Amino acid sequence: MRAAAAAIETGASSGTGNFPADDGEIWAPVLSDPLDGGSTSPNQEEIEVYSAYVDYDAMDFQAVFEGPQDEHDLNKLFGCAMLNSCGARCPTYIKEANFTHEIECELYSPTSDHGMIQTLAPASPETKEMKGRRIPAPAMVLSEKEEAPATMALGGGGEEDKKRKQGGKGHPLPSHRRSMRLALTATRPEEGACANFIVDLLDYLPKSGWRHGSRMRSTRKRAIWSLNTEKTLLLPNHLGKYGHRKNNDHWTYEEMKKLVDVLYISGVGNWTKLKNENFSTSVRTAMHLKDKWRNLKKAYTGNAKKRILPALDKDSVKKIQKLASKMKPHL
DNA sequence: ATTAGGG
DNA sequence: CCCTAAT
CATH class of the missing domain: 1.10.246.220 (Serum Albumin; Chain A, Domain 1)
Structure with missing residues (x-):
C-alpha cells in the first residue's frame, strides 16, 4: 500500500516546493492554500491525502497539483480526492445552488476528450453533518447491478468498458483513452475530512475566476454542477475556457x-x-x-x-x- | 518552415 | 495550448 503522497493545506500558506526524501518515489509538492487564495483563513486544518491503491500512477496527481485549467479539471480533482482519500463508497457531496446532494460517483478520467463524473449509485438516504450544517441527502436506493466492482480497472478498452460502450446498462462511456473505475474500498475513510475536502474542491471554482496562490488568474463564471436525468454530473458549459483546443490533454x-x-x-x-x-x-x-x-x-x-x-x-x-x-x- | 515570446 | 512576429 502506498503511503502518504501529498498533503493539502487549507489554511494559510507555508513554504512551497517541499521536497520529500529522495527515495525515488514520485512526489508532488505541497499545494499552498488552494482554497482561499491566501486570505486569512480560520481553517488551518491539514488534510492528509493518501492512496489506498498500490499502483498509483502519477497521472492521478497531476490534476490536483496543476490546479484547475478549466472547469473540467474539477472532474480530475474530484477523482483524485476520491481515489486518494475516499474511495468510491465514500459519501460525496455535490453542491447545487443551495442544495447539496449526496452521491457516489464513478470517475471517467478525461484525456483528449472531456471527462465527466457520473453517479454510479445513489447513496443511502441519511443526513450528514458537515461543517456544522445539516446536509439533506436525497433518498435513493442503491442497486446491486450498479455497484462498483471491487477492483479498479485502469486503461480504456477494458472488458467493463466495452460492455458499457455497447449500450448495455450502466452509463454510457465517453470515448477516451483512459478510464478509471473506482473501487470499493474495504475501509471507509473518515467522513468529515473527505466530505469537507470534496466540498472545498468544488469551492475551488469561485464566483468570478479562480485563484492561484494569492492572485486571480481568470475571470471565469462559476461552474454549477448539475445532475441530469441519467444521474450524470454535468457542467453547463461543455467547452469551457480551453474547449477549443485541439489537444487539451495534460502532460503525463x-x-x-x-x-x-x-x-x-x-x-x-x-x-x-x-x-x-x-x-x-x-x-x-x-x-x-x-x-x-x-x-x-x-x-x-x-x-x-x-x-x-x-x-x-x-x-x-x-x-x-x-x-x-x-x-x-x-x- | 521554425522558433521565440506573449497571450 | 494558441497566435504571430521575426528569423
Missing part, C-alpha cells in the same frame, strides 16, 4: 520525464528535430515540446513562489535546473 509524468531526459542529452532547442526523432508518435507538436520546456523551466527555476508545480521526480528536477542554468551535463 512519463511525458515530462522523457522530455527532460531527451533535452538533457540533446540539449535545448531544435524542437522539430526533437519531435521527429523522439516524439514522432506523440500528440505533442514541436511547439508543444518547446512550450512545455519553457513552463518546466519556469516552474523549477528561480524563486518560484506559490506556484503549483507539476509532479516530477527529483532527478528530472535536477536536470531541469541544470539545463536552465546552462550547466553542462557533467557529474
Whole structure:
C-alpha cells in the first residue's frame, strides 16, 4: 500500500516546493492554500491525502497539483480526492445552488476528450453533518447491478468498458483513452475530512475566476454542477475556457520525464528535430515540446513562489535546473 | 518552415 | 495550448 503522497493545506500558506526524501518515489509538492487564495483563513486544518491503491500512477496527481485549467479539471480533482482519500463508497457531496446532494460517483478520467463524473449509485438516504450544517441527502436506493466492482480497472478498452460502450446498462462511456473505475474500498475513510475536502474542491471554482496562490488568474463564471436525468454530473458549459483546443490533454509524468531526459542529452532547442526523432508518435507538436520546456523551466527555476508545480521526480528536477542554468551535463 | 515570446 | 512576429 502506498503511503502518504501529498498533503493539502487549507489554511494559510507555508513554504512551497517541499521536497520529500529522495527515495525515488514520485512526489508532488505541497499545494499552498488552494482554497482561499491566501486570505486569512480560520481553517488551518491539514488534510492528509493518501492512496489506498498500490499502483498509483502519477497521472492521478497531476490534476490536483496543476490546479484547475478549466472547469473540467474539477472532474480530475474530484477523482483524485476520491481515489486518494475516499474511495468510491465514500459519501460525496455535490453542491447545487443551495442544495447539496449526496452521491457516489464513478470517475471517467478525461484525456483528449472531456471527462465527466457520473453517479454510479445513489447513496443511502441519511443526513450528514458537515461543517456544522445539516446536509439533506436525497433518498435513493442503491442497486446491486450498479455497484462498483471491487477492483479498479485502469486503461480504456477494458472488458467493463466495452460492455458499457455497447449500450448495455450502466452509463454510457465517453470515448477516451483512459478510464478509471473506482473501487470499493474495504475501509471507509473518515467522513468529515473527505466530505469537507470534496466540498472545498468544488469551492475551488469561485464566483468570478479562480485563484492561484494569492492572485486571480481568470475571470471565469462559476461552474454549477448539475445532475441530469441519467444521474450524470454535468457542467453547463461543455467547452469551457480551453474547449477549443485541439489537444487539451495534460502532460503525463512519463511525458515530462522523457522530455527532460531527451533535452538533457540533446540539449535545448531544435524542437522539430526533437519531435521527429523522439516524439514522432506523440500528440505533442514541436511547439508543444518547446512550450512545455519553457513552463518546466519556469516552474523549477528561480524563486518560484506559490506556484503549483507539476509532479516530477527529483532527478528530472535536477536536470531541469541544470539545463536552465546552462550547466553542462557533467557529474 | 521554425522558433521565440506573449497571450 | 494558441497566435504571430521575426528569423
